[in-house]
Amino acid sequence: MxxxxxxxxxxxxxxxxxxxxxxxxxxxxxxxxxxxxxxxxxxxxxxxxxxxxxxxxxxxxxxxxxxxxxxxxxxxxxxxxxxxxxxxxxxxxxxxxxxxxxxxxxxxxxxxxxxxxxxxxxxxxxxxxxxxxxxxxxxxxxxxxxFDSIPADLATLLVQSFAIDEFGTPCDLVRIYLEDGRGGVSGGTMSSIVEVFQATSTDPIARKTLQNPYSLAPPGERDGVDPGVQTLPSKDPLRGEWTAPSPMAVMNERVIRRSNALLEYPWGREFECTEVVPVGSGPVGLVGASAVTVGLGVATAALTFGPTREALRRFVFPDPGEGPTKAEIEDGYFTIRVLGRGTATDGPFVVESRISADQDPGYxxxxxxxxxxxxxxxxxxxxxxxxxxxxxxxxxxxxxxxxxxxxxxxxxxxxxxxxxxx
CATH class of the missing domain: 3.40.50.720 (NAD(P)-binding Rossmann-like Domain)
Structure with a gap:
């Protein structure tokens, strides 16, 4: 080399x-x-x-x-x-x-x-x-x-490549599922999160970047049909179970849309992608999805408001340089599943890809x-x-x-x- x-x-x-x-x-x-x-x-x-x-x-x-x-x-x-x-x-x-x-x-x-x-x-x-x-x-x-954003981005590419090879057409809808996982956080990661919320509180361009689903597309191409991140509990259109918003969706969805744009739209300009957390079926699933949604909303509100953001940084989050132990890293795991739906000449199809690991996802x-x-x-x-x-x-x-x-x-x-x- x-x-x-x-x-x-x-x-x-x-x-x-x-x-x-x-x-x-x-x-x-x-x-x-x-x-x-x-x-x-x-x-x-x-x-x-x-x-x-x-x-x-x-x-x-x-x-x-x-x-x-x-x-x-x-x-x-x-x-x-x-x-x-x-x-x-x-x-x-x-x-x-x-x-x-x-x-x-x-x-x-x-x-x-x-x-x-x-x-x-x-x-x-x-x-x-x-x-x-x-x-x-x-x-x-x-x-x-x-973990931001190779599993979601690469798994979407694999789904689309398989669909084009096997069915002659890409998927028009991709759903990314944060299936399961366990891991720790470091002071560096939390500092990055604080920086994002600090920027959006003072910089109107940063604020618009988080509001626009196409904000990472090339200039002049920052709009489209995709409504952006899921914000409420919702029944999944492919799996039929309840899903909650994913905390990683703001990042991963925009990266995937940029991939499509950089490659000159092999998946079409009406391609849509959404990342969610699946929580199960029936009333129990709805309760779980609602709990995750409320928890994510509370965390977002706390990080958006300057005094609580600073309090979290000083008294709750680990300091820069601190992170999970070796045992905690080895005890972690994750699975990201991506389903892509398309329609070929002989009817609809669904393609699946998975990326998983038996270590802490973030480290x-x-x-x-x-x-x-x-x-x-x-x-x-x-x-x-x-x-x-x-x-x-x-x-x-x-x-x-x-x-x-x-x-x-x-x-x-x-x-x-x-x-x-x-």
């Missing part, structure tokens, strides 16, 4: 943070120095050296891991790092606060980039400010390569997803017509990312839906 034009194939930026360390651990466990020129990046040299020592002692095939030092407040240091590597994989958030200088550096150097952001307002800013520059530079800037599994997204960029294992721009995982990488997730031990399946096995 190594390219002699650059010193490194890949830099893990923020390697000493909770998520960054997990990515570094995954990559050094899954790959070897003969296959990958990997460097650890951040601003604290002492902590980076400690991590290097620990990884070299624990991992066969790694005699050393170079260290690169930089600071988000010193753009020149980031430019040097970007110029020295083929791909930067960053876990340093909140991205609204720390991410822009690194994106600028990577575009300037023509360096590929991937991150974990779920900050839809910041992605919108990157699209409007830098998409054309990234296209001209041939730099693939791939946002949201973790153990996310480290694998981000790591494999980065490796696809390093190896140029890409099935996409796009050579640069502000991109999504599905549009930037495509089907090879599914193979990467399988290599990492995640479950990835696609086929015709059998409702009897639901």
């Amino acid at each position: 190594s390219n002699t034009d650059r010193t490194y194939d890949l830099v893990v930026w923020g390697a000493t943070g909770v998520a960054g360390r997990l990515v570094a651990e995954y990559l050094t466990e899954q790959y070897r120095s003969d296959d990958l020129s990997l460097a650890l990046g951040g601003r604290d040299e002492t902590r980076l050296r400690e991590l290097e020592t620990a990884l070299v002692e624990q991992r066969a095939g790694w005699e050393e891991l170079p260290i690169v030092i930089g600071d988000a407040t010193e753009p020149e240091s980031l430019r040097t790092i970007a110029e020295d590597t083929r791909v930067v994989c960053t876990t340093v958030g909140p991205y609204t606060k720390y991410g822009t200088p690194l994106v600028e550096a990577c575009i300037s150097a023509g360096t590929d980039y991937c991150d974990l952001t779920g900050e839809v307002n910041w992605i919108r800013e990157m699209i409007d400010r830098y998409h054309d520059d990234a296209v001209d530079a041939g730099a693939r800037i791939v946002h949201s390569c973790g 153990g599994a996310t480290a694998k997803m981000l790591g494999e997204a980065a490796m696809c960029l390093v190896s140029d294992e890409i099935d996409s017509p796009l050579e640069g721009g502000i991109l999504t995982p599905a549009a930037a990488i495509g089907d090879p990312l599914a193979d990467g997730l399988r290599r990492a031990g995640l479950g990835v399946e696609v086929g015709e839906w059998d409702p009897d096995q639901t």
Whole structure:
């Protein structure tokens, strides 16, 4: 994989943070120095050296891991790092606060980039400010390569590819189900959530970004038939059970719509997608859906109101740098199911895909997803017509990312839906 034009194939930026360390651990466990020129990046040299020592002692095939030092407040240091590597994989958030200088550096150097952001307002800013520059530079800037939003985005791509191959037409409706899961949160994740709500309270563009279902589409194409996120309990049109709004829908749905737009609408301009939480059938299902809806509404209201948002940040949320324990990560799991409905010449059909993992979705599994997204960029294992721009995982990488997730031990399946096995 190594390219002699650059010193490194890949830099893990923020390697000493909770998520960054997990990515570094995954990559050094899954790959070897003969296959990958990997460097650890951040601003604290002492902590980076400690991590290097620990990884070299624990991992066969790694005699050393170079260290690169930089600071988000010193753009020149980031430019040097970007110029020295083929791909930067960053876990340093909140991205609204720390991410822009690194994106600028990577575009300037023509360096590929991937991150974990779920900050839809910041992605919108990157699209409007830098998409054309990234296209001209041939730099693939791939946002949201973790639990936000690879499972929903990639599973939708798999459903649509299967439908087109098997039935000759895409699905006009896709439903994403947050089936099951358990995991912890870190201070970094909660800081990112606070940043989003802080931005929407002061910035009218950020507020409109969260209100418009098509806010991540290219300029001039930010409208359509899709009504956006589900806000109330509702009977599911495909499974017939009660569903509640999903807390991830605001991010994931917009990423999926951007994938469709970037790929020049292979799923049609009237394509609709909705992410929900299934809770069961009958009166019990309705009660459960109502409880989830009320809980999500209360949390949203608390984060929207400045004083309660600040109180949560100070007294409830973990501090930056804190995160789940190794045991908690290993004890986590998730399943994302996607159903797509379409109509072929011989009648309607439904396609199903699933992406699942037996680790914490936001940390153990996310480290694998981000790591494999980065490796696809390093190896140029890409099935996409796009050579640069502000991109999504599905549009930037495509089907090879599914193979990467399988290599990492995640479950990835696609086929015709059998409702009897639901």
